[in-house]
Amino acid sequence: MLDWQPIILTFQLAFVTTCLLLIISIPLAAWLTHTKRKIKPVIETLVSMPLVLPPTVLGFYLLVVFSPANAFGQWLDTYLGLQLVFSFEGLVLASMLYSLPFMVQPIQSGLSNLPAHFREASFMLGKSYSTTLFRVLLPNIRPSLLTGIVLAFAHTIGEFGVVLMIGGNIPGKTKVASIAIYDEVEALNYSMANQYSLFLFVISFVILLMVYLINGGYLKGFGK
């Protein structure tokens, strides 16, 4: 019988990660779109690093930084009561870093493709940048927002390396579906591994299909 715990945990992780990512990615993407600071390419590079870096590298450094054996990890534990290694909170943070480009890049490209006169017209009407962003700019890039949300969600479901490095394999706490597959294969339990795999395959397919259907205008009245 399929153990649903890893799958539920996977969706919990993806949901929390996506919500938090959305909150930090909107201001970050807006800043990247409109800033003229020289540091912009550096920040853009940092945001995009998870695209090319092996997840194990990210996981390894997070493990080192957050380890209670280290000053920073100890400080977090003592003052904030945060245990980021081998815990759900740690997984969320690692997933956020890992999926950051998938959320930031669609929003940033959506914003930079909007004609400048929307922003300028709003400024000329006396509206602040944040009013302009939330009432004019973001509502007009709904397809980009949707793409960012869905990609970040789907990418979090699909991550493996980072989770394994910083989360380990604790049932009910850090054992997500992708880890469970690895676990079952190691135990030569192929039918179980197949069930998890098939489930992830179907879910990922459906999620991505929704994005293409909505952004392609096949489902009217949503997105555009």
Next chain:
Amino acid sequence: MIDFQLKKYLDGPQGKMLLEVQAQISPGTFLCLYGESGAGKSSILRMLAGLMSPQEGYIYMHKTCLFASEKQINLRPQLRQIGFLFQEYALFPNMSVRQNMTYALKKGQNKQIIEDLIEITALGDLQHRRPGTLSGGQQQRAALARTLVQQPSLLLLDEPLSALDRSMRNTIQDYLLDLHRKYELTTILVSHDVGEIIKLADQVLVLEKGKISKLATPLEVFTHRQISGKFQFTGELLEISQEDVIYVLSILIGRHLVKVVADKSEVEQLTVGDRVLLASKAFNPVIKKLE
């Protein structure tokens, strides 16, 4: 009184160009900026609006300092209380016409202004439509109404009518004049269209390569040119047709049919079949070697 002096290097089509202008505009004036594309007309509007910063200079509007390079004052566009109408309309696609106008309201401003503007610009039937479903002329009318919601004293129009067809332009020109008078606006319009300028403007500021070459009434600028005789032809007048407020004359010069514009006073002296003298200063003629 709007008093400004602006200096900025611009990247024009012919490389770097120094825009250096200084002018005073009395309240209630309808001023047109006229000149070749790339002469710096739009840049002047954008600097007045605060969407672009001059390198040096000052802008005073009714004694309020909007920009002064020496005092390091540069008011944000939000604080300048200037209306700006874009060539591309810039209506927000996610809001209906009325919502676009409501968005423009200041905090605590009386909503009656929206009803007034909708009535003046005849947007009643269109107020609940999204901009995407409107024609270009309707969109520009809605954008004009939205620009006036905050009741700015200075209205800047950046070639707002250039994308519209002639009859549409006529309608919006009439609205512009009405609103200009009703709200006692000072209006600055960038335009290429001589007919439009003659119809609307009290004064024309002619820009050439970043400098003001002339500031006069439209009739002085466009009709009282001295004949220098650089190019001079005689021909036969074949047709006089009226377009807008200007007239178009078809003249046969040799075997070539030439169409030229004329104003009413000129046309009054002419009848079809007359022999006429046609002269032009020809600042910048095209010269090509023929095989």
